[in-house]
Amino acid sequence: MKVATLFSPEAPRIGGAFVVVSDDLTTCQPADTASFQDALDRDDLCAVGEAAPFKIKDCAAPLPRAFQFLDASAYVNHVALVRQARGAEMPEHFWTDPLMYQGVSDSFLSPYQPIAGDPRWGIDFEAEVAVITHAIAQGATAEEAAAAIRYIVLMNDVSLRNLIPAELAKGFGFVQSKPPSSFSPVAVAAADCPGWDGRKLHGTMRIDLNGAPFGRVETGEDMTFDFGVLLAHAAKTRPLGAGTILGSGTISNRDQDGGPGKTIAEGGRGYACIAEQRMVETITSGAAKTPFLQPGDRVKIWMEDAQGNSIFGAIDQEVKALT
Template sequence: MRLASLREGPDGPLVKLSADGRRMARAGTTLQHALDDWDRWEPKLRHLVPDKPAGRLGAVLPRAFQFLDGSAYVNHVELVRRARGAEMPERFWTDPLMYQGCSTFLSPNAPIEGDATWGIDCEAEVAVITGPVPMGADEAEAAHAIRLVTILNDVSLRNLVPDELGKGFGFVQSKPPSALAPVAVTPDALPGWDGARLHGTMHVEVNGLALGRADAGHDMTFGFPALIAHAARTRALPAGTVIGSGTVSNRDPDGPGRPVADGGRGYSCIAEQRMVETILGGEARTPFLEVGDRVRIWMGDEVAPPFGVIDQKVVAAPG
């Protein structure tokens, strides 16, 4: 079952899409409202027959109750630390990293507003949307709470990160709103879903050139049930919580991943390419995004991607 939200009002009317995304059926509610009473709404949604031309779609969940972003691909974390000559703590392989992000999401075609001096970057991620998760839930309970799977672009302002983290209090300015895909899919309708990870190619393009072709199911140290259980250790998670995977990241058997142009799977963010350049050549050569640049992110087949396409252009920030 493929669900989307029309770009109407702050939360958007919920619609069910046909398999090819060309037709829709209005549900008469919002996605958040359906998530709040999923046992009642899921059967209704499954019985809807998309029979109208699909409308203009926004973020599938424009306003989430909570966005918690992990860093499940520890290869990415290891490269960050290697590039700056720091050792990686052994516990990073057993205890997930996670931060609390901005819970309002940009539409998939909304511009990325920024200043080139901020170090604007994209981060292609898989995400799940949960039902309610009780405090202290184990991984089995966490897996049962996964309602939908989608993708997002976790926009990062890399040059603002060091000063902000140097204060010892976490991200705010360096993590503006992310863009959420237009479509979310129930796990049973995703052939690549194994209950914890989504296997399939994450395509990332910058100005029409391939940046990444990583497999989201490979090298993911922590599956989504582990991430959800980690988040729920000291709090209950409300229905409508979005959990991000962190930057999808693959490595070659003999070291860090190679660029797509060199036959590798490339990178799901510019920062990772810059880290590899620093590790191998002593300095980063690839620039971050500038005003006028365009980023496109999708999973699987570009003709019929299951989550639609995130397609954003960088524009100058107001003021």
């Protein structure tokens, strides 16, 4: 089952009609509940009424707002590159103890909504997989937590790279450097999602920057912590309510020879964020060359099934300067 929330001009932060979408993303039917959150609360959903054309550009985020949004760094290779690029030692416990933060959840961006910001902030995208859960009890095991995963989505975790160092130096986490994220037009039920094995999503995440391939990264590889482990980590000291969203963090693959990865132009898989390409440039040539996003740039993030069909629809966003 695939679901979506249609954009409501009257209440953009809440969303409009909640619909069940056909597998080929061409038609939709009203759901038998008023909102995605209602369906997650009761842990049940079915379609009612007649099918109508599905206008994917009318989509808000599947959950336009959530009670809880967490983002992890499951691909520890990304963290290792960050440390290597600045000549810092990689703490050994980073490979066993997940990094995670709690982010903006009261208003997510739609998949086609512009990314607005000041270029001086170092605007970047991060292509990620995210899961949406049913309720998870405090102290749940990784197996129990994984069993509560209900839907899979794609996510662009917008990051303001030039604001991050000063915030982290305060020792109190992200606020200004992590604005609202955006999500794919549709969420896919875990039981029906191609490539989902119950703990990880296996497939090629496709990222284009200004129409050119930037990343063709493998989501099931180099994932140090699976979603069961991540959710259990989050639930250690708190229950997680139905509708919790947890992102994987930037997808990051090592090269086949164990190196930090190459651009697509060099025959590699590319990257899921600009920062990682800049880190590799610093490691290999001594300085970062690739600029962060500028007004007019366009980022597209999507995944395809074995037949080349879009699974989640695409996140397709243009960068606009603040007015």
